[in-house]
Amino acid sequence: MRTLLNIIWLVLSGFWLFLGYALAALVMCILIITIPWGIAAWRIAVYSLWPFGRDVVDKPTAGGFSLIGNIVWVVLAGWWLALGHIVSAVALAITIIGIPFAIANIKMVPVALVPLGKQIVERR
Template sequence: MKTLLNVIWLVFGGFWLALGYFAAGILCCVLIITIPWGIASFRIAGYALWPFCRTVVDKPGGTGIASTLGNVIWILVAGIWIVIGHITTAVAMAITIIGIPLAIANIKMIPVSLMPLGKEIVPTNQPFVATYR
């Protein structure tokens, strides 16, 4: 069932969403000082391609002051706009019955889109894999 939902997600918006995150990652990496956000954008792009068999967990060992400061800067510059986009898209997807799981996946992406530093994306059958490394 998750594979079917992932294919539907990919066709109805996941590809374009991932492409946007990938483009943002390239832009951030070109600007050198924003490379941490670029790497996070690439991570989110992979999550946006195939979200139904993965979940987001905190990285082991805490986030630290650098990640917290980076997340605050991200929220002010881009995070809030990305969240508004996810919410708007989720509302549009939830109009149809078949779009409800896709809307839920869009809402599920909000925490990592809002604060991407200090997060790790893991398979849903191993949600605690990050804590055992």
């Protein structure tokens, strides 16, 4: 079932969200100081391609720098990526078939806003 959901997700919104995160990762990797944000954006880009069957959890070793980094991330790229998830969720919620995908988009908004201090794990 997860594979089917992921394939439908990829076609309906996953690919476009992946492109947004990949662009953010590329822009962030231009400067040396913003590479950690680029790595986080790439990690979420891959997650946005195939989200069903994986969860986002807090990283136990995250410290105070994650908080500062997340504030910078929201200003630089997080708000428009979160907006992309919200717009996609609204568009998908119009149909009954799209409602689970709209819910998945809404669940990805927090990680789009604060990606540092999070890790993506396989669901068991």
